[in-house]
Amino acid sequence: MSQQAETLDVERIREEFPILEREFDGTQLVYLDNAATTQTPEPVVETITDYYRNYNANVHRGIHQLSQEASIAYEEAHDRVAEFIGADGREEVIFTKNTTESMNLVAYAWGLNELGPGDEVVLTEMEHHASLVTWQQIAKRTGAECKYIPITDEGRLDMEAAKELVTDDTEMVSVVHVSNTLGTINPVSELADIAHDHDAYITVDAAQSVPNRPVDVTEIDADFLAFSGHKMAGPTGIGVLYGKQHILEEMEPYLYGGDMILKVTFEDSKWNELPWKYEAGTPIICQGIALAAACDYLDDIGMERIERHEAELAAYAYERLTEEDDVEVYGPPADDRGGLVAFNLEGVHAHDLSSILNDSAVAIRAGDHCTQPLHDVLGTAASARASFYIYNTKDEIDRLVEAVHDARQLFA
Amino acid sequence: MGIGSDMYRQQILDHYKNPRNYGELEDADIEHVGENPMCGDTIKMFVRLDDDEETIEYVSFVGDGCAISQASASMLSNELQGRSLEAVRGMDRDDIIDMLGVELSPMRIKCAVLAEKVAQDGIKIHDGELDVEETTTE
Known part of the structure; x- marks a missing residue:
């Protein structure tokens, strides 16, 4: 199998999900709440x-x-x-x-x-x-x-x-x-x-x-x-x-x-x-x-290819977010995780962060993710979570990180 | 800009970063705690009454949580000084939304009204209508 065939054709995949074209106040949606629910492709x-x-x-x-x-x-x-x-x-x-x-x-x-x-x-x-x-x-x-x-x-x-x-x-x-x-x-x-x-x-x-x-x-x-x-x-x-x-x-x-x-x-x-x-x-x-x-x-599409795509996005998001000194990322390191990253920005409650990200049309989950006892172990009541699927891109993760910068600035 | 940015007007951020009347009150006539377990927002309010036992002389609070919940508690603590208990009993969520002066998305309203609920339940305990052990949730 060539290298080309091993990666997803995300552009073509996105054509099957018209919802991803939605804009809020002129800004295109970045949907990073896939662990909660994924979008539905045209054939389905x-x-x-x-x-x-x-x-x-x-x-x-x-x-x-x-x-x-x-x-x-x-x-x-x-x-x-x-x-x-x-x-x-x-x-x-x-x-x-x-x-x-x-x-x-x-x-x-x-x-x-x-x-x-x-x-x-x-x-x-x-x-x-x-x-x-x-x-x-x-x-x-x-x-x-x-x-x-x-x-x-x-x-x-x-x-x-x-x-x-x-x-x-x-x-x-x-x-x-x-x-x-x-x-x-x-x-x-x-x-x-x-x-x-x-x-x-x-x-x-x-x-x-x-x-x-x-x-x-x-x-x-x-x-x-x-x-x-x-x-x-x-x-x-x-x-x-x-x-x-x-x-x-x-x-x-x-x-x-x-x-x-x-x-x-x-x-x-x-x-x-x-x-x-x-x-x-x-x-x-x-x-x-x-x-x-x-x-x-x-x-x-191929489940192995989907797995690789998600691992790549998760690793990228993990690396970008851990570059920020005031961001705490939960869970195992970049090279060994499923396609999601839960994190907290110091001084900003996850719900506030999610509201501010929403201004940039970035959809993430904030809260306890139905794991309250785990959050007790982590020592926080809530966290923000970005989760990825077949149609997400590294550019979208960049938009997430930019929006986190906006939140930091607003609360500084 | 979407609804979220409107939520974080300068006034809200100011009350969040510099909460008014923050701290515990030793000689409180009413004190009560509430929490939203889903968000981890907690607010404890302390009320000292005038000699008439019916007018609020001073309110303070301590708490932890999102900007909306904590700013709401801070602003409410200002609002309640000098009010009658009767007036506080009659407050509803629209009063809080008016006080905050921002548009709240439906998911965030419960953050905003926690402080009000804590104050009202504290008065109910004072009135003997609610068990002291009961923790307020919204």
Whole structure:
């Protein structure tokens, strides 16, 4: 492969995202809030409009032509997502609302039934509230205990501590793959081995990794893995829970109702086959089909190329921001991080910084990024976060840094 | 220029950098703390009343957080001197927006009104209507 083919044609990619042309008071938008949600390319938008214009119908119910078309497209979307993450097939891919719902599905369907006093759930200090709050509350209800793998000064997981914390009392290890705050890329495969050595399951929060790097559930040996469509060029309202087939077969359903059943009498019900057993009621049809279109879109670009592009932007942003004496950047060094940089400008609260950046049409996230306990560890209530995707450029990072200079000047 | 720059007019920045009536008050008749956990904004207000127990003689505050929340507390501490508790009970968010004199984006309004809420909840505790342990959030 030539060097040329290894880099993204960002100019061509940007043509697929008309929203990036928006201007605010004559200044072109710089969208650096991709860890919160990514923009949607034309082919995915077209998939959505095509569905509603041409074959909108409920699935699995109608004998008529429209319902057949919608059902086939919806089922095949599961196949496409399975292929995208290296799962064995549609049986292992459950469509949910988002990563949070996927985590709750595991916690309620598995955790509530399997956990009890004396059992332990091992999390990390850098967990997103999606898994932290969920396991914390399920642990309270079952009498189990949550333990947290600490982070090092560099913002990595302390793997020696992890080996100590995971014991034969551990039933579940639930870890974030790429931290949405620190940008740390965690060794999930190694953590899976540690969990399995103690007969525990591992759940991977892949909300910040599936969108921007090759993720293979088989290679990781994840028992469960969760992510969201809207962070990977897909629409909101669609998330995925991957689960190993034999575990999903043993687990009880999380939601009851239509479509998740095979046979119902007044006395009892038999569950439908996988994955429909976990998709009660009319599912998220259009968004599911659009997620498959997003997988096509990303694979056409190439996940390895996307990973390199993001690493390059993150390294550049890290270097530019650490050049500033009064900017504190969180997480591992430039050459080893996911595509985001969280930071603080001394003397300027992250919310003020974000408001001032907004004057320059630079969109970033400011706040706790749904990692309040991690911010306690970092010793700050809030931080600013710039996060990148396939359409971002180094010029845009320069605009970010210029806007940070403006904020400093205003508050001087 | 967008809405944000308007938010940081000289007056707001001045109150943020040089907060008025800043510090704890030893002989306060009312003291109360509030926070916005999402932003980390905290404000503690201290109120000393006149002999009539109904008029505010002096207000001070301590706090930490964004410019909007801290400037709002500083400006409010000035505004409240000499006012009746009754008048403060009747204040609403429009009074704060008028006081700040800037246009606030919806996400930032809760930063602006924290100080007012702390003052009002402090009065409620004084009136025996609110548990002292309760921390104000906005």
